[in-house]
Amino acid sequence: MRADSAVAAAVGSGGAQAGGGGVAFVTSLDAKAQAYWGLSPKMLAQFQGRLLSVLIEQHRAGVVNMSAKELREAYFKTTGAWVDMSSISSTVHGLVKGGRVERLAVLRKCDVSGHDITPIRAVPQQQALV
Incomplete structure (x- = not known):
C-alpha cells in the first residue's frame, strides 16, 4: 500500500449499535501518525x-x-x-x-x-x- 493513500477502514462503533447510525472511519494516515508517535x-x-x-x-x-x-x-x-x-x-x-x-x-x-x-x-x- 502506498504511504499517501487515503483509504479508510471502517471501525466498529458503539454509535451504530445504539441507533446513532454512524460508522467511525480511521484513515491510513491516522494509523500511520499513531504508529509514528508511538515510537x-x-x-x-x-x-x-x-x-x-x-x-x-x-x-x-x-x-x-x-x-x-x-x-x-x-x-x-x-x-x-x-x-x-x-x-x-x-x-x-x-x-x-x-x-x-x-x-x-x-x-x-x-x-x-x-x-x-x-x-x-x-x-x-x-x-x-x-
Whole structure:
C-alpha cells in the first residue's frame, strides 16, 4: 500500500449499535501518525539521525538543498525503506526545531512534485560533524 493513500477502514462503533447510525472511519494516515508517535524516543532519534545522514550525503554529492519529497526519494534510494510523508515532515520539523536543519528563505520548484517549496538543508555545523 502506498504511504499517501487515503483509504479508510471502517471501525466498529458503539454509535451504530445504539441507533446513532454512524460508522467511525480511521484513515491510513491516522494509523500511520499513531504508529509514528508511538515510537520510542530512541527509535525517533535513530530515524532523525538516518534522515539527517541522507541529507548530508546529498549535500556532499552536490545537492545544495532539498524538499521533503526529494529527501524521501533519496532516503528510499539509500536505505530501500519507503517512508510516508507525514513521518518525513514530522522528523524534518523536529530537526529544524533542534537546530540541525534549516529552512531556506527562498522558493524553488520541487523536482518530485513540481510545486513551489521552501527547501531545507543541514546547517553547516551538522555537515562538518558527520
